[in-house]
Structure formats: C-alpha cells, structure tokens
Amino acid sequence: MIRSLSRLSPVLATAAVFLAGFVVCSLIYPNFASLRVVMNLLTDNAFLVIVAVGMTFVIISGGIDLSVGSVIGFTTVFLALAIERWGVPPLAAFVLILVICAAFGAGMGAIIQYFELPPFIVTLAGMFLARGVSFLLSTESLPITADLYAHLSDHAFRFDGGARLTVPAMIMLVVVVGGMVLLHLTRFGANVYALGGSRTATGLMGINVARTTVLIYTLSSVLAGLAGIVFSLYTSSGYSLSAVGVELDAIAAVVIGGTLLSGGYGFIFGSFLGVMIQGLIQTYISFDGMLSSWWAKIATGLLLFAFIAFQQLTLHLARRSRRAPAGVHP
Amino acid sequence: MHATETFPPPLLALAGFSKSFAGFKALDRVDFSLRAGEIHALLGENGAGKSTLIKAMTGVVQRDAGSLRLDGVEIAPRSAEEAVRAGIATVYQEVNLAPNLSVAQNLFLGRQPTRFGLVREGEMRRRARALLSEFGLAIDVSAPLESYSVAVQHIVAIARAVDQSARVLILDEPTASLDAHEVEVLFAVMRQLSARGIGIVFVTHFLDQVYAICDRITVLRNGRLAGSAPVDELPRLDLVRLMLGRELSEATSRRPPASEGEAPADVARFRGVGKAGTIAPFDLTLRAGHVVGLAGLLGSGRTETVRLVFGADRADCGAVEVAGRAVSIGSPREAMALGFGYCPEERKTEGIVAELTVRENIALALQARRGALSPLSRREQDALAAKFIGLLDIRPPDPERPVGLLSGGNQQKVLLARWLATAPRLLILDEPTRGIDVGAHAEIIGLIRDLCREGMALLVVSSELEELVTYADEVVVLRDRAHVARLSGAEIEVSTILATIADAPASLAAA
Incomplete structure (x- = not known):
C-alpha cells in the first residue's frame, strides 16, 4: 500500500500544488473560487491537455515529440482552407485531417524505429516540415465561418452563474479518460511503460517493439490533430503561426505532472494537472491585470525546476530504501 | 540416428556449431548435449565462446555451421523470440525485464489476461501469485520489479520463461550478483525445475556452485570443446586444467631470470x-x-x-x-x-577508438598527458607513428588507416604503442593476447620480453x-x-x- 502511494507521490505533489495555488488565488481574488473560472480553465486549455495526453505516451515510452505544435498549426490552416475554400463539409474535413495526422505520426515512428534515429531529431524534422507546409498553404489568418463552428461554439452545458462546459472542454475530458484507460488498463499501455523501462528487454520479452513505437507516435500526432480541431473551434480561424512553441508547453506540463523525462514512469492525470497549473498561473495574471504575461513563463520555468528537483529527490530516496533487504521467502 | 547415442536421447543436441566474427573463430565445431532434468554447467574463461554458443543456440546470432535438435527435431530459431516459442528460454545475468513495471506485468507482458481489450488486473495478479508460489516466492506482485532484490528478479525472469512452456532453460551467470543465501534460493528453484524434467544450462564462474548443483560439466576453451564429463568424474584440478591449461606436455621455455646479482x-x-x-x-x-x-x-x-x-x-x-x-x-x-600505463582487456570498448587512425590512436595518451594546451604537432605525430609502426611491426604499416580495420593483434599493438609513447615506468x-590469432601471440610475448629488458x-x-x-x-x-x-x-x-x-x-x- 505504501509502495503504491509512493509511486503516486509525484502526481499527489502536482495536485497539492494546484490546490494550494487555487486557494491562494481565491484568497487574493474572492471571485476566483467559482465554477465559472474552473470551467474557463478547462475550455481555454483544452487543446493543450489533448496534446499533453499524447505527449505523455511518447515520453513514458522514452521518446519525445517536438512536432505537435506545428501539427496543430497545420491542422488549423488545413481546416480553414478545406472548409472555406475547397467546400469540404466540416465533419469530413475533421476525418481527413485526422487521417493525414495519423499517417504523419506513423511515418515519424517508422523512421525512428527502422532507421534507429533519435526521436528528438526525427520529430524536430517533422516540426519544421509541418510548419513549413502550413506556410505553403497560407500565410494569412483565415476565418472559419461554417455553421457547424457557430453551432459548436454555442453548444455547451450551462451551469448557474454563467459557467459553461464547452464542446472543446468535453472533447478534452473524453480524451483524458480515454488516455487513462488506454495507458493504464490495456496491453498496449503496459508495452508503452515497458519500452520506457528497457527497450532491449521489451524486445527480448517478445513484445513487438516496432509496432508499439509506430503506434505511439501515430497516437501523438492524431491527438495533436484533434487538438488542432479544438483550437480552430476555439478561435474560429486557421493560422499558420498558431500554436508556436506548444510542444514545449506540453512537455513542461507532462514533466510537472510527474512523468519522468527519461521514460518509464508517469500518469495521464498528472499531465492534466500540469496543464491546469499553467492555466491557473495565466488566469491569475489576467485577474491581476497589471502583470505582464511573461510572468506565466517565468513561473512555469521555476515550477519545472522545482518539480525536476523533487523527482530526483524521490527517485534517490526510493533507490535508497530499495537497498533495504527485499522479501525473499523461500 | 547414431547407434551409439546414449539412452534416453538428449533433450537438446548441438553438433558442429561454428561461428566466426570478422575472421576470428569464436566457435569451432562445438558439440553439446543436454538431457531432460539435467543441470549442465557450461564453463570457460572469458572469450572461450560460452556467450557465443548461447547466442547461437537461441538465435540471437546466426551460426555459420552446425545442427540444433530439440527432442530429436531439427530447429533453427532466428531470434530470441522464436527460440522461446520453440521451448528454449534464456535468463541473462542482467535481468531482461522492465524494472519499472509491476512483477505481475513482467510475468505476463504481452499475454496478460484481458476482457474487452482491458487487462484483468485482479486475474493477472492472482495468476502471478500462483505462479510465484510454485517457486516459493510470496511477494506483493503489484509492486514494481525494481523494488525487489536481484535474486527475486532472477526468479521472476525464470518463472516467466518457464511459464512460456520452456523445455530448456539457459541461466547465464545468474549468481554473479547474489549473496550466499540468495544463491541457495535460486538453487532450490533449479532443483525443482530439473525434477520437472526441464533441462538447465548453467553458466557460472564459481566452481563451488558447479560442484554443489550440477550433474554434468562441459568446458569450452578458445572457441573449442575442451571436454565434457559427469561432475563426479571431473575433480576440481582436472576441471581447472581443462579451463586454463592446454597440453601440459608442451615444452615451455622459461625466461632466464633477470640478472640475479644486483637487486633491481x-x-x-x-x-x-x-x-x-x-x-x-x-x-x-x-x-x-x-x-x-x-x-x-x-x-x-x-x-x-x-x-x-x-x-x-x-x-x-x-x-x-x-x-x-x-x-x-x-x-x-x-x-x-x-x-603508469594500462592496456585494458576490453580493447574494443575501453581501449582503441576504432574510427580514428593508427596515428591518432598512438598519439592519444601522450597528448592527454601533455594537456590540450600544447598539442602534438602533425610532424611529431607522424614521427611517433612511424617509430612505433616500425618497432612493433604494425601491419599494414599505414598510419592513416582507421584502427577498426586492423586485425585484433595489430589493434593490440597500437594500444601498446599508445602507452609506450608515454614512456611509462x-x-x-x-x-594482452586475448582474441588475437596464435601467430600474433608470440609477437606480443616477444614484445613483453623486450620491454622488460629495457627496464620497464x-x-x-x-x-x-x-x-x-x-x-x-x-x-x-x-x-x-x-x-x-x-x-x-x-x-x-x-x-x-x-x-x-x-x-x-x-x-x-x-x-
């Protein structure tokens, strides 16, 4: 029991930081502690959470995916052009872009696997490629005026006090729950952890490492595409410069959420909390109204340092306690 | 079938296994047989060919020649996975499991019980507990594997292997990092498996353990079969002789003792x-x-x-x-x-830099000693390389050739030259003669004598x-x-x- 608690400790720490932050904000700004603020947190950060879920799979498997921000940008431009210029029905455009993203991710995964290249380089190339292609498609910000967009942004569960659970937030929550099920309850999820624990050993245990690797990057790109759809719903436009640097926000969220950057350990829920902490800081800054938004970056940077230090400390303590004789009962 | 074959027929029979790596014969027509329920020690010094033999019979490397029969049926596994499916499982000294996964996940990874695509965690744990209890292990199977001692991890690895219907279990130095009590636990498991009719190949370098548990011993030396005998027919001295000694009749020319008169x-x-x-x-x-x-x-x-x-x-x-x-x-x-100078045993990993040229490799240690601020000029390097290529007869005598392309003996000479360039005391x-061909042995030995004469x-x-x-x-x-x-x-x-x-x-x- 104590063991499983200690495994959860990074996530518990993230949850504690989030709650503490929320309480502090609420003490400073009495309006803060409202359902409305919470719902806005979910909506404003929906796309980032979706990307972070995919990133969690990649990082737990011992990899990294730098292409996700560009994939979001590409998706928004593609959707704007497809719906507004080429006359593709929005739902068909959604399916199309997800298929394209899946092929893109599968391609990166296959290159990483079969050419034995570091994920960092391959996805960096993917990042330039996707961003470049979106510039090629259009350099302008293109508004999306389709009925479905107006309808979807209108549609929401309404609560008292003006709080709304929007479609992007709903999609995001489904992705979080789906991601948790996939990672924690399926064979595929166990294989992802195993890859992060030891790639060689996973192969020697008879797991199809190639298939798992390709699937992981496919999943990450598909979720980035879905994040792009959500982003375009949120902004009702497509722009090739949107979501620049989002891959780094996602990585930061995953690490703050307790996932080890070297792979093998982590939880989807932690990444969700990691994004929420970043969102909380943003919200605080907008409540303040005087602070520059760069303070969000500074706070995120400090938090990252703190969490990495905390992880190393817990790892160190865990290793030390492991020295104690473990149970052999002949 | 050979009429002379022992009865019952062996569970696993290898005949004429050979394997060369870049001209170096790692295995030379090795025969090996294992009976059901037998614990068979496979012994030999470093480089004797034990690992290559194991890799060749489990499909990790492909043999150049030889046949492999399991229960009389010819098999040719092309990967560790195929070998496991055929019934030959290997547990390495370095436990090849995922340390971060739970014990239960490790036991059943890739074959977890599922319902509607979801892993049935409870069922998996129940089966894991049942499986481990057969090995006398009552542990929390939901805890990560790395929270247990290496001995437990080995037993988990063995349990996984055996549960995948292994007939032959190869244990590659499983006891190297265990204490005496843990070794006993492992031995109990091995005895139990042998009673079940599983054939065990046991690689170790602890002779006491060989005599404590094995039925039969096979010794490899320099890639060849040095001998194979039941354990009670091979006393310890004979065993060590098999492992280290060649024909003892071989006349050995003693070096004349260094000038006795003055104490050096x-x-x-x-x-x-x-x-x-x-x-x-x-x-x-x-x-x-x-x-x-x-x-x-x-x-x-x-x-x-x-x-x-x-x-x-x-x-x-x-x-x-x-x-x-x-x-x-x-x-x-x-x-x-x-x-002081040091030529390590693992030339490939600790010594030479394969991609650099002979000249650069020779200059390395001297350069390191002088520090980065006073680089050896190209002319000094050339002179150094020319001197030692001539002195040690490095072949081919090309200072600009990448060391990785040289033969083992010549790589060893380059390594020697590197240290000699620093004029060590x-x-x-x-x-020094590991993994190089026999002709080069004599040259290296000659060099050792020369160095001595010069007062090193x-x-x-x-x-x-x-x-x-x-x-x-x-x-x-x-x-x-x-x-x-x-x-x-x-x-x-x-x-x-x-x-x-x-x-x-x-x-x-x-x-």
Missing part, C-alpha cells in the same frame, strides 16, 4: 592495499625489468587488483610508494602522472598460463578475490599455478 630498483610498492567487497588487502612490489603475472579464474580479483593499482577504483586501505615516495593514486590521471597489460616494470593479467610462465618473474595467484599465493623462480610452473587456483574452500561463499 623498486618501481612501485603496494602495502595492504584493498577495497572492501572488491579485493582483500594485498602486498605487491613491482620492480624495474620484472614481470609480475596475475593468475586466477575469471572473477577471482585479477582485474580488481589492476584497477586499484591504476587508480580506476579507489582503495580504502593501504599505502603506496612510487620510486620510494609515498603517494596516493586516486584516479587514472594521477596514475598516468606517476608514469610501469605498464599494466590485461589479457610490467604487471600482466593472463589466463594463458603457458604464456605467463614463459615471461613472468613472479606469479601472484588469486582466488575468491584475494591474493592467495606468490610464486617465484622454479615454483612458476603451470601445474603449480593450477593446483594453487583449484585449492578452493568447499564452502558456498559465492559473492
């Missing part, structure tokens, strides 16, 4: 130097123009001694004097500053006892991580060394 100057003196858990405190005196040989089985403490002498590990007791002055050697850098050679002190680790006796002035015999005897003069005989090595206590003090 001490280059370095080690008094009571040791490191807890690694090597017991020892005394060692190295003199100019003298060769001290270190003899012992793999794991006896030879390399550990050398690492302390060169400062690669820090001694936790004792005193060192170099040229009459008390010093402390805390790092290889300090050792080099004192004029003490040169340490760890298995040498400390040589070697498993080639016949070679050691021809050039050593003194042989230190190691056993169970301690220096147990110091032989000099007429005592330096292969038979004396073998007898000293074999005289091990009967206890099971493994680690």
Whole structure:
C-alpha cells in the first residue's frame, strides 16, 4: 500500500500544488473560487491537455515529440482552407485531417524505429516540415465561418452563474479518460511503460517493439490533430503561426505532472494537472491585470525546476530504501 | 540416428556449431548435449565462446555451421523470440525485464489476461501469485520489479520463461550478483525445475556452485570443446586444467631470470592495499625489468587488483610508494602522472577508438598527458607513428588507416604503442593476447620480453598460463578475490599455478 502511494507521490505533489495555488488565488481574488473560472480553465486549455495526453505516451515510452505544435498549426490552416475554400463539409474535413495526422505520426515512428534515429531529431524534422507546409498553404489568418463552428461554439452545458462546459472542454475530458484507460488498463499501455523501462528487454520479452513505437507516435500526432480541431473551434480561424512553441508547453506540463523525462514512469492525470497549473498561473495574471504575461513563463520555468528537483529527490530516496533487504521467502 | 547415442536421447543436441566474427573463430565445431532434468554447467574463461554458443543456440546470432535438435527435431530459431516459442528460454545475468513495471506485468507482458481489450488486473495478479508460489516466492506482485532484490528478479525472469512452456532453460551467470543465501534460493528453484524434467544450462564462474548443483560439466576453451564429463568424474584440478591449461606436455621455455646479482630498483610498492567487497588487502612490489603475472579464474580479483593499482577504483586501505615516495593514486590521471600505463582487456570498448587512425590512436595518451594546451604537432605525430609502426611491426604499416580495420593483434599493438609513447615506468597489460590469432601471440610475448629488458616494470593479467610462465618473474595467484599465493623462480610452473587456483574452500561463499 505504501509502495503504491509512493509511486503516486509525484502526481499527489502536482495536485497539492494546484490546490494550494487555487486557494491562494481565491484568497487574493474572492471571485476566483467559482465554477465559472474552473470551467474557463478547462475550455481555454483544452487543446493543450489533448496534446499533453499524447505527449505523455511518447515520453513514458522514452521518446519525445517536438512536432505537435506545428501539427496543430497545420491542422488549423488545413481546416480553414478545406472548409472555406475547397467546400469540404466540416465533419469530413475533421476525418481527413485526422487521417493525414495519423499517417504523419506513423511515418515519424517508422523512421525512428527502422532507421534507429533519435526521436528528438526525427520529430524536430517533422516540426519544421509541418510548419513549413502550413506556410505553403497560407500565410494569412483565415476565418472559419461554417455553421457547424457557430453551432459548436454555442453548444455547451450551462451551469448557474454563467459557467459553461464547452464542446472543446468535453472533447478534452473524453480524451483524458480515454488516455487513462488506454495507458493504464490495456496491453498496449503496459508495452508503452515497458519500452520506457528497457527497450532491449521489451524486445527480448517478445513484445513487438516496432509496432508499439509506430503506434505511439501515430497516437501523438492524431491527438495533436484533434487538438488542432479544438483550437480552430476555439478561435474560429486557421493560422499558420498558431500554436508556436506548444510542444514545449506540453512537455513542461507532462514533466510537472510527474512523468519522468527519461521514460518509464508517469500518469495521464498528472499531465492534466500540469496543464491546469499553467492555466491557473495565466488566469491569475489576467485577474491581476497589471502583470505582464511573461510572468506565466517565468513561473512555469521555476515550477519545472522545482518539480525536476523533487523527482530526483524521490527517485534517490526510493533507490535508497530499495537497498533495504527485499522479501525473499523461500 | 547414431547407434551409439546414449539412452534416453538428449533433450537438446548441438553438433558442429561454428561461428566466426570478422575472421576470428569464436566457435569451432562445438558439440553439446543436454538431457531432460539435467543441470549442465557450461564453463570457460572469458572469450572461450560460452556467450557465443548461447547466442547461437537461441538465435540471437546466426551460426555459420552446425545442427540444433530439440527432442530429436531439427530447429533453427532466428531470434530470441522464436527460440522461446520453440521451448528454449534464456535468463541473462542482467535481468531482461522492465524494472519499472509491476512483477505481475513482467510475468505476463504481452499475454496478460484481458476482457474487452482491458487487462484483468485482479486475474493477472492472482495468476502471478500462483505462479510465484510454485517457486516459493510470496511477494506483493503489484509492486514494481525494481523494488525487489536481484535474486527475486532472477526468479521472476525464470518463472516467466518457464511459464512460456520452456523445455530448456539457459541461466547465464545468474549468481554473479547474489549473496550466499540468495544463491541457495535460486538453487532450490533449479532443483525443482530439473525434477520437472526441464533441462538447465548453467553458466557460472564459481566452481563451488558447479560442484554443489550440477550433474554434468562441459568446458569450452578458445572457441573449442575442451571436454565434457559427469561432475563426479571431473575433480576440481582436472576441471581447472581443462579451463586454463592446454597440453601440459608442451615444452615451455622459461625466461632466464633477470640478472640475479644486483637487486633491481623498486618501481612501485603496494602495502595492504584493498577495497572492501572488491579485493582483500594485498602486498605487491613491482620492480624495474620484472614481470609480475596475475593468475586466477575469471572473477577471482585479477582485474580488481589492476584497477586499484591504476587508480580506476579507489582503495580504502593501504599505502603506496612510487620510486620510494609515498603517494596516493586516486584516479587514472594521477596514475598516468606517476608514469603508469594500462592496456585494458576490453580493447574494443575501453581501449582503441576504432574510427580514428593508427596515428591518432598512438598519439592519444601522450597528448592527454601533455594537456590540450600544447598539442602534438602533425610532424611529431607522424614521427611517433612511424617509430612505433616500425618497432612493433604494425601491419599494414599505414598510419592513416582507421584502427577498426586492423586485425585484433595489430589493434593490440597500437594500444601498446599508445602507452609506450608515454614512456611509462610501469605498464599494466590485461589479457594482452586475448582474441588475437596464435601467430600474433608470440609477437606480443616477444614484445613483453623486450620491454622488460629495457627496464620497464610490467604487471600482466593472463589466463594463458603457458604464456605467463614463459615471461613472468613472479606469479601472484588469486582466488575468491584475494591474493592467495606468490610464486617465484622454479615454483612458476603451470601445474603449480593450477593446483594453487583449484585449492578452493568447499564452502558456498559465492559473492
């Protein structure tokens, strides 16, 4: 029991930081502690959470995916052009872009696997490629005026006090729950952890490492595409410069959420909390109204340092306690 | 079928296994057979071909020639996965499981019980507990594997292998990192599996363990089958002879003892130097123009001694004097500053830089000693390379050839040249003739003698006892991580060394 608690400790720490932050904000700004603020947190950060879920799979498997921000940008431009210029029905455009993203991710995964290249380089190339292609498609910000967009942004569960659970937030929550099920309850999820624990050993245990690797990057790109759809719903436009640097926000969220950057350990829920902490800081800054938004970056940077230090400390303590004789009962 | 084959027929039969790597024969027509329920020790020194044999029979490397039959049926696994499916499972010294996953996940990874695509965690744990209880292990199977001792991890690996319907279980040095109690636990598991009719190949370098548990012994030496016999027909001395000795009749030309008259100057003196858990405190005196040989089985403490002498590990007791002055050697850098040089055993990984040229490799150590601020000029490097290529007869005599393209013997010479360029007063050679062809052996030995004549002190680790006796002035015999005897003069005989090595206590003090 104590063991499983200690495994959860990074996530518990993230949850504690989030709650503490929320309480502090609420003490400073009495309006803060409202359902409305919470719902806005979910909506404003929906796309980032979706990307972070995919990133969690990649990082737990011992990899990294730098292409996700560009994939979001590409998706928004593609959707704007497809719906507004080429006359593709929005739902068909959604399916199309997800298929394209899946092929893109599968391609990166296959290159990483079969050419034995570091994920960092391959996805960096993917990042330039996707961003470049979106510039090629259009350099302008293109508004999306389709009925479905107006309808979807209108549609929401309404609560008292003006709080709304929007479609992007709903999609995001489904992705979080789906991601948790996939990672924690399926064979595929166990294989992802195993890859992060030891790639060689996973192969020697008879797991199809190639298939798992390709699937992981496919999943990450598909979720980035879905994040792009959500982003375009949120902004009702497509722009090739949107979501620049989002891959780094996602990585930061995953690490703050307790996932080890070297792979093998982590939880989807932690990444969700990691994004929420970043969102909380943003919200605080907008409540303040005087602070520059760069303070969000500074706070995120400090938090990252703190969490990495905390992880190393817990790892160190865990290793030390492991020295104690473990149970052999002949 | 051969009429002479023993009855019952062997569970696993290998015939004429051969494998070469870049011209070097790692396995040369090796036969091996394993019966059901037998625990069969596979022994040999480093480089004898044990690992290659195991890899060749489990499909990790592809054999050049030979046949493999399991239960009389010819099989040819092309990967570890296929071998497991055929019924041959291997558990390596380094546990090949995912340390971060739970014990239960590790046991069932890839074949977890599922319902509607979801892993049935409860069912999996129940099965894991049931499986491990067969091995006398009652542990929390939901805890990560890494929270348990290496012994438990080994048993989990064995349980996984056996549960995948293994008929043959290969244990590659499973006891290397276990303490005496854990070894007993592992042995209990092995006995139980053998009672179930599983054939076990047991690779180890602890002879006590061989006599404690094995039914039969097969010894490899230099890629060839050196011998195979039931354990009670192969006493310890004969076994050590099989592992280390070649034909003892072979005349060995002793080196004439260094000029007896004047006592040569001490280059370095080690008094009571040791490191807890690694090597017991020892005394060692190295003199100019003298060769001290270190003899012992793999794991006896030879390399550990050398690492302390060169400062690669820090001694936790004792005193060192170099040229009459008390010093402390805390790092290889300090050792080099004192004029020590070290040619490690693992040429490929610790010694040469395969991509660099012969010239660059030779210049490395001298450059390191001079520091980055005073680079060796190209002309100095060329002169250095030309000098040693001529002196050591490095072939082909091309200073611009990448070292990786040279033969093993010539790589070894380049490594030697690198240290000789720094003009050391003490040169340490760890298995200088390992993995190089027989012709080159004689050349390297000749070089060792020449170096001695020039007044260099040498400390040589070697498993080639016949070679050691021809050039050593003194042989230190190691056993169970301690220096147990110091032989000099007429005592330096292969038979004396073998007898000293074999005289091990009967206890099971493994680690």
